[in-house]
Amino acid sequence: MSSLSNRHHTLIQALLSRGPLKEQEFYSIFSGVTGKTPTGTHRQLFNEFLLKINKELSFVQFELRACRNQYDGNIYYGVVNNVADEQSKLGTKYTIPQIAYYKAIIEAITQDATAKGSISNIDALNIRLENQVPIGAGSQSQDAPAQLPPAFKNFSMSQKEKTLEELVQDRWLCSTSDGNIGLxxxxxxxxxxxxxxxxxxxxxxxxxxxxxxxxxxxxxxxVRMHGYCVKRKFSRVKAERVCPVCGTPWVHSVSKVEALDEDDEPNGSSQDQLPPGPATRKRVRTCRNIDSSALGSSSSQAPDPAPAPDTRRMTRSSARLR
Ligand SMILES: [Zn+2]
Ligand SMILES: [Zn+2]
Known part of the structure; x- marks a missing residue:
C-alpha cells in the first residue's frame, strides 16, 4: 500500500467502515481530502484516484466498485471481496444454513420472470432449505431429504425471520417501500x-x-429495462416510447406490477459514469439453476458451458439450487 497516500486511505477506510456509501456522500469525502469536486473538470482526477486504489486493492483481492440501487436508481460506492466464497463474504456471523437461505432468496428474486425485484415476506419465509443442499449433478429435489443436514432440516421459521432481519440490517437484502424483500x-x-x-x-x-x-x-x-433507464431513454428529445427492439409501445409497467418507488430518477450528473467494472456482455433472457458454489466469485468467473432453456415466463418454483 506504499504508493497510496493518506487521501487514498481515507476513502478506503470510509468505505470499509461505513459500508456502501451513497454517491454524494462518497463525493464529499473525496472533496474533503482532495479539495476538488469529482464532477466536471476534475472527473479525471477522481477516476485516477479510483484506478490507483483498485490497483493496490487488487493485491488483496478487494475491489472498489459502484453500483446502482435498482429500486431508486441511486449510485453507491463500496468495496467488495473478489475472491472469497460466500461464507467469507457474509462474514463469520452467518451460519451455513443462514447462507443457504440467503442464496435461496437471491435466486427467487433474480429469477422471477416478472422482474419485480422482490418477493413477499411470506414467500421468503416459505423458502425451504431442503432445495438448497447440493445433491449431485442431475439429481432431483426429491432425492434431497436423505442427505439433508439436521441444521437445514431444523432451520425454523423464527430462525428465518431473524436471518431476514439481519440480512436486511447488513444490507445484503433490503426491505422495499411496499414491505417486500429485495436485494x-x-x-x-x-x-x-x-x-x-x-x-x-x-x-x-x-x-x-x-x-x-x-x-x-x-x-x-x-427486452427489459430498468425504470430509471426507461425514464432517461424516453426523456430524450422526442424519443418514441416504444421497445427499442420490437417497436411495441412501451407502457410504464412499474405502477402495474408493484410501485416500489416512483421517485426513481437517477442523479443526472452521474449517469453513465459508473467506474468500469468487469466486461459485460449481452445476455439473453434465460435462467438456469444456480451452482451452489456460484456465489463465490472465483468460481463465478468461469464460463458456464451448460446450455440454458428459454425460460422467459419461468416460474420461481422451477428455479432452484442443485
Ligand atoms: Zn438499465
Ligand atoms: Zn419488445
Missing amino acids: GLRSFLDLRGWFQNNDIPACEVCNEAGIKAELCENEGCT
Whole structure:
C-alpha cells in the first residue's frame, strides 16, 4: 500500500467502515481530502484516484466498485471481496444454513420472470432449505431429504425471520417501500459477476442485470429495462416510447406490477459514469439453476458451458439450487 497516500486511505477506510456509501456522500469525502469536486473538470482526477486504489486493492483481492440501487436508481460506492466464497463474504456471523437461505432468496428474486425485484415476506419465509443442499449433478429435489443436514432440516421459521432481519440490517437484502424483500446494496455490488454468469437478463439500456425492471409488453420479446433507464431513454428529445427492439409501445409497467418507488430518477450528473467494472456482455433472457458454489466469485468467473432453456415466463418454483 506504499504508493497510496493518506487521501487514498481515507476513502478506503470510509468505505470499509461505513459500508456502501451513497454517491454524494462518497463525493464529499473525496472533496474533503482532495479539495476538488469529482464532477466536471476534475472527473479525471477522481477516476485516477479510483484506478490507483483498485490497483493496490487488487493485491488483496478487494475491489472498489459502484453500483446502482435498482429500486431508486441511486449510485453507491463500496468495496467488495473478489475472491472469497460466500461464507467469507457474509462474514463469520452467518451460519451455513443462514447462507443457504440467503442464496435461496437471491435466486427467487433474480429469477422471477416478472422482474419485480422482490418477493413477499411470506414467500421468503416459505423458502425451504431442503432445495438448497447440493445433491449431485442431475439429481432431483426429491432425492434431497436423505442427505439433508439436521441444521437445514431444523432451520425454523423464527430462525428465518431473524436471518431476514439481519440480512436486511447488513444490507445484503433490503426491505422495499411496499414491505417486500429485495436485494440489498451489498448484493448489487457483490453479485455483478454472478448475475452475468447466471444469465440474469440484462437491461437493454445499461446492460446491467435487470433485477427490478420493466418488461416489453410483447410476450415474444425479451427486452427489459430498468425504470430509471426507461425514464432517461424516453426523456430524450422526442424519443418514441416504444421497445427499442420490437417497436411495441412501451407502457410504464412499474405502477402495474408493484410501485416500489416512483421517485426513481437517477442523479443526472452521474449517469453513465459508473467506474468500469468487469466486461459485460449481452445476455439473453434465460435462467438456469444456480451452482451452489456460484456465489463465490472465483468460481463465478468461469464460463458456464451448460446450455440454458428459454425460460422467459419461468416460474420461481422451477428455479432452484442443485
Ligand atoms: Zn438499465
Ligand atoms: Zn419488445
